[in-house]
Amino acid sequence: MAQNSLTKSNYFNQKVYWLIFALVFLLYGNSIKNKYALDDDYVTVTTPEKPSNPRIEKGIRGIPQLFTTHYVETASQSFEYRPIVLVTFAIEYQFFGSNPHVSHFISVLLYAITCVLLYIILIKLLKNYHLIFPLLIVFLFIIHPVHTEVVDNIKCRDELLSFLFGISSLHFFLKYIETETKKFVLFGILFLFLSLLCKRTAILFIAAVPLTLYFFTSIKLKKIVLFTVFPILAFVFFTLTKNLLTHDLPKIREFVFFENPLYFEHGLLARIPIAFYTMGYYIKLLVFPYPLCCYYGYNAIPMSGWATPFFIISFVVYVVIGIYALKFFSQKNVLSYGILIYLAGVFPFANIVQPVAGIIGERFIYFASFGFCIATAYLLLMLLKIDIKSKSAFSIQYLTPAFKIISVFILLVCSMAIIARNKQWKDELTLFRSDVKSFPNSCNLHYVLGNKLYPKIFSTPNGAQKDSIIEETKYHFNQAAELMIDGVKKYPEDYTNLNNVGTIYINIFNDGNAAWPYIKRAYTLNPKDRMIPFNYAFCYEKRNLPDSAALYYEKMITNNTTNNAVYLQLHEIYLKKQAYEKAIICDKKGVKQIPLNAQLYINLGNAYMLNKDTLNGVEQFVKAAELEPNNTNLRAQIVNFLKSIGYNKMAEEMNKR
DSSP states (O other), rough: OOOHHHHHHHHHHHHHHHHHHHHHHHHHGTTTOOOOTTTTTGSSSSTTTTTOOOOHTTTTGGGGHHTTSSSSEOSOOOOOOHHHHHHHHHHHHHHHHHHHHHHHHHHHHHHHHHHHHHHHHHHHHTTTOTTTTHHHHHHHHHOGGGHHHHHHHHGGGGHHHHHHHHHHHHHHHHHHHHHOTTTTHHHHHHHHEEEEEEEHGGGGGHHHHHHHHHHOOOOOOOHHHHHHHHHHHHHHHHHHHHHHHHHTTBBBOOTTTTTOOGGGGOHHHHHHHHHHHHHHHHHHHHHHHHHSSOOOOTBBBOOOOTTHHHHHHHHHHHHHHHHHHHHHTTOOOOHHHHHHHHHHGGGSSSSSSSSTTTTTOOOGGGHHHHHHHHHHHHHHHHHHHHHHHHHOOOGGGSOHHHHHHHHHHHHHHHEEEEHHHHTSSSSSSHHHHHHHOTTTTTTHHHHHHHHHHHHHHHHHHHHHHHHHHHHHHHHHHHHHHHHHHHHHHHHHOHHHHHHHHHHIIIIIIIHHHHHHHHHHHHHHHHHHHHSHHHHHHHHHHHHTTTHHHHHHHHHHHTTTTOHHHHHHHHHHHHHHOOOOHHHHHHHHHHHSSSSOOOOHHHHHHHHHHHHOOOHHHHHHHHHHHHHTTTHHHHHHHHHHHHHHOHHHHHHHHHHHO
């Protein structure tokens, strides 16, 4: 009889697994056709015609390098350690190349697997409750719109993998409690180690594992302490691995005020109001997830003060739920557990321990949302007077009409919200345009949207469409500049923001005089930055002082800069002066420092030609064509040029190649 009951239970659970997969793919299936979006270029190759992520381009053979470098490696930034995430992208690139649809499919698949594993864990933890309880928790987790960023943003694979490996670790620790088979302890430590190698926020499981065992198992307190040690061991292994493999790498992470002004507020008292505002906003997002935003940041979220109503309400709410969780802690109350998991997940991102990029981020509460779903499911079942302690078999008849109506309503509303949000994540331009409508005061959204629109001006034919793009670009840069100038007044030491304001005036509004005070101040604060010295020199050009500009460009070249713009601009100044030999010297240094830049070889070729050195000029043009074999336009220009100067045989050979 017991065997028959077990068979029925397994059969039911298998149907639930398939139902979870079907629901996840139904809700997120339309995201698979999306393209690359926000920050995806940090982790994979987003431009196959001109790859910009050399570590990922190496595919499988580049994996060893991924364990000895930072997660983000750019010309100006180098930070975090998440090698497992990059390894998955390298393997994916090896077999599928640059394909966002494959990446999106993997995201949806990982989310579906996570939800199935959550269900498996919950039916173990809640074995003394009616099956409707774990089912409702997983149902709420699956359909919560706040998870769209984690699933839709390819870069958020770190969140997906870290949480998946983290709950896998919990699963194996629970298996050990059931079977007392020691290998499961090793698996638990291993998977938590993998979780940390995906994202350091997996440290939350150091609290979650013993907390879960305390609430849902009968093991003694002494043994629970041991299960605090096991996760700490995983963290120690992670720290040793990271320090051993990256100990000599410089960590460079620059922050700008419009990411989070709290980077420039050093007093704890200044952080407390915004911390409670942040935590209050997270509850708002979980209860009413609209509107959503890919990047909140300065002015999208007001800098709350002590006397603001939202701060007071948030403070009261957190005090009340905190007191409740502690009061019923000893009784092992499930609602208390859900609250504590939520608090553990939200506190590190509340801007009180340290500021977080963007002030608020939907991805930051992925872990916390699990606790929220537990608490919400419990309260909903209590409110609808469904006996969750009943041992009766699951059946639709068991559910009250009110529960059915509310469940269908939540499913329909959340499904529409998720499917609509997936469409907004289609690509960066669609995403930024959509979100800036909901958050018109977000400095960063205006800035990134302006940067995204700007190149389209040059690729759009003259006409009404181009005029429209120009106006849209100017509008967003103007909005960003106004908000940045407000930041300059509040945080005058933020040289990155000063540089950004100056760059907008130089490049967008072609106003060197307006840019000068900002660029000059930025240069005074940080003359060794990669871009600020260039903008300082370029500002001289815009103010019609080419000799002063050349002086600073030459200074950067003497310091072996790898900023190709320096060589390009100095080349143009020398050509206008007909100083061709100086241009040759400049361009030679450029190709030495940046040997893979075709434009520098073209410039060197032009300088040689103008200096009546045809042979050397042709040689540089050929090198440029070899660097970009797929650039048919460049090859055609060089072929035509070779023919025009009588190098017909070389032109024919290049055509054949």
